[in-house]
Amino acid sequence: MTKMKKVTYAQAICEAMDEEMARDKNVLLLGEDVGFLGGNFKTAVGLREKYGDLRVKDTPISENSFLGMSLGMALTGLRPIVEIMFSDFLLIAADQLLNQIAKIRYMSGGQVRVPLTIRTTIGAGRSSAAQHSQSLHAIMCHVPGLKVVVPSSAAEAKGLLKTAIREDNPVVFIEHKMEYNHEYEIPEGEYTIPFGKANILREGRDITVVGTSNLALKAVKVADELAKEGIEVEVIDPRTLVPLDRDTIINSVKKTGRILITDEGYERCNIAAEIVMDVMPEVFYYLDVPPERLCLPNVPLPFSPALEFPLIPDQEKLYQKIKKMFKG
Amino acid sequence: MYFTMTKIRDFENAITDVYSRGLMPGLAHLYIGEEAIATGVCANITSQDYAVSTHRGHGHLIAQGADLKKMMAEVLGRKTGYCKGKGGSMHIMDISKGILGANGIVGAGIPIATGAAYSAKYRGTEQVTVSFFGDAASNQGTFHESINMAAAWKLPVVYVCENNLFGISVDLRRVTGNPNIAERAIAYGIPGVAVDGNDVLEVYQVTHTAFLRARKGEGPTLIEGKTYRHKGHHVGDPGTAYRLEEEKKAWMERDPIKTFRERLITEKIVNEQEIEDLEKESRKLIEEAVQFAENSPFPEPEEAFEDLFYETEGAEV
Numbered sequence A: 001m002t003k004m005k006k007v008t009y010a011q012a013i014c015e016a017m018d019e020e021m022a023r024d025k026n027v028l029l030l031g032e033d034v035g036f037l038g039g040n041f042k043t044a045v046g047l048r049e050k051y052g053d054l055r056v057k058d059t060p061i062s063e064n065s066f067l068g069m070s071l072g073m074a075l076t077g078l079r080p081i082v083e084i085m086f087s088d089f090l091l092i093a094a095d096q097l098l099n100q101i102a103k104i105r106y107m108s109g110g111q112v113r114v115p116l117t118i119r120t121t122i123g124a125g126r127s128s129a130a131q132h133s134q135s136l137h138a139i140m141c142h143v144p145g146l147k148v149v150v151p152s153s154a155a156e157a158k159g160l161l162k163t164a165i166r167e168d169n170p171v172v173f174i175e176h177k178m179e180y181n182h183e184y185e186i187p188e189g190e191y192t193i194p195f196g197k198a199n200i201l202r203e204g205r206d207i208t209v210v211g212t213s214n215l216a217l218k219a220v221k222v223a224d225e226l227a228k229e230g231i232e233v234e235v236i237d238p239r240t241l242v243p244l245d246r247d248t249i250i251n252s253v254k255k256t257g258r259i260l261i262t263d264e265g266y267e268r269c270n271i272a273a274e275i276v277m278d279v280m281p282e283v284f285y286y287l288d289v290p291p292e293r294l295c296l297p298n299v300p301l302p303f304s305p306a307l308e309f310p311l312i313p314d315q316e317k318l319y320q321k322i323k324k325m326f327k328g
Numbered sequence B: 001m002y003f004t005m006t007k008i009r010d011f012e013n014a015i016t017d018v019y020s021r022g023l024m025p026g027l028a029h030l031y032i033g034e035e036a037i038a039t040g041v042c043a044n045i046t047s048q049d050y051a052v053s054t055h056r057g058h059g060h061l062i063a064q065g066a067d068l069k070k071m072m073a074e075v076l077g078r079k080t081g082y083c084k085g086k087g088g089s090m091h092i093m094d095i096s097k098g099i100l101g102a103n104g105i106v107g108a109g110i111p112i113a114t115g116a117a118y119s120a121k122y123r124g125t126e127q128v129t130v131s132f133f134g135d136a137a138s139n140q141g142t143f144h145e146s147i148n149m150a151a152a153w154k155l156p157v158v159y160v161c162e163n164n165l166f167g168i169s170v171d172l173r174r175v176t177g178n179p180n181i182a183e184r185a186i187a188y189g190i191p192g193v194a195v196d197g198n199d200v201l202e203v204y205q206v207t208h209t210a211f212l213r214a215r216k217g218e219g220p221t222l223i224e225g226k227t228y229r230h231k232g233h234h235v236g237d238p239g240t241a242y243r244l245e246e247e248k249k250a251w252m253e254r255d256p257i258k259t260f261r262e263r264l265i266t267e268k269i270v271n272e273q274e275i276e277d278l279e280k281e282s283r284k285l286i287e288e289a290v291q292f293a294e295n296s297p298f299p300e301p302e303e304a305f306e307d308l309f310y311e312t313e314g315a316e317v
Ligand SMILES: Cc1ncc(C[n+]2csc(CCOP(=O)(O)OP(=O)(O)O)c2C)c(N)n1
Pocket: B029, B055, B056, B104, B105, B106, B133, B134, B135, B136, B137, B138, B162, B164, B166, B167, B168
């Protein structure tokens, strides 16, 4: 048995960066408030003190250009980690992310590698309104050239982040901001988790639920409840959306005959549609009911909790949605 | 330097030729008239240094010694080109020579160059990065953001604004409060120097000072080379509608190659024969490049799926 310890999700992220910085002097971190403050979400506490100002760099509010700078660094021997405080702000840097970073290897005919990790946050539930609550990872999946990681728990986040930092391709690493303060058990010591291998969090024969980010964990809780009612849910955490582990999902649906995907992005053009379409040719004849999805409705996120919470996919909504798939 | 300038001119003329013969897919932005800037700047570059180019980048590449054959093959979309036909004229890169790419997005190369400079500082090397961009690019946010960071952190980067007065058809003076780009340097607390961009020696001198400053760890310099684009915005664009005839005439008379040639001869640095030999050699090299490109195969359609990710070529991602 691996020895476990208790840390928060934010601490797990910090540990991953700390270990990788200690391991490779070419790893550096830049972003807004990552230095003195130790990160807006406390994911970089103590790193500046340990590694110095040049290696843990507080940047001005210039997302497009400091992200572009990280590309210049990656092309010249470094392995930068960039923190973009909210995925909403990645839109400011969309040119560097989607036109430059995602494409430079391809445009150059494979001359270069781009070892670059872009960490950013998603998730609603803090009354942060429409510009600090979005889950925009589907956009990053749409444009070829980026790997996209959506870790669920702290243990997953740590192992996947270490893989991201060692990866010779650009990775967008999506952290869920509602998770930062949650405590989790994580393995002691060094470990990494490979990309493109989904994690079956719970086995079940009746329905496949694919949950991205922390919705995978919520799905497990719902599954525990449904088990009492005789519905056995198989919960899959895809871990990475690019590359996507289709096979694990396909095999699961062949067994269960039902698929529901839950993701906190807006429903329209959600990654759920992509996953369903991706597996459909192989599972169509195995399905008992049409595929379903539980996402954020197509409205901007409102400020008041009275308006916000009813929109966010949560355990209750997931429970209801799954139950419906077993009626009639 | 004269040889470099001639090679650039001949290369660009050859582009017009392959374009009119229907051999060239897409477009290319010609550097004709601006050769003195790339040449004067890059004469300071060592093999260790970096440069980031623009959509009008052929001159920068040639001045850094890029392979003419691979360049021409790329422009013609061939497999033997620098980017195996995936980049084309606007995206030629030669990482082995520190050429970190050209760019189809105006102003997008400025932060990339600034990051390479940060990297040099971080690794404690003496490398300098040159960031080329046009006058229109200086109105992008990346110009401000990047120079601000380079100034704050004293990064070893030389910003070279090629002010040819136009962004496609738009005269800089119609869209910019102060069209003297170098003067913006004051706001960042760094030196800003405007230079006659058609005088290769002056460009060389000013860049030399900027390189020394960068290597000493004193930070960036903003150089504005005042120059003129002789041709349209891209090959095939007549570029006539929006220019002042008088102004164009004056600039054409101050052709950087013609004036440098006259000077070399008057000051007896070379004689007519030697110059003609260089010119002949240049034409020969370009002809060979065109031949090589024309005789090169096109890539196979399935190659479109290669080179996206490192080590996972062709994988389903
Ligand atoms: C972001 C962006 N906006 C617009 C364009 C279209 N465009 C291509 S070149 C160009 C003009 C650029 O002018 P300048 O930077 O002065 O360089 P020059 O072409 O004069 O060398 C424009 C507007 C573009 N490629 N990218």
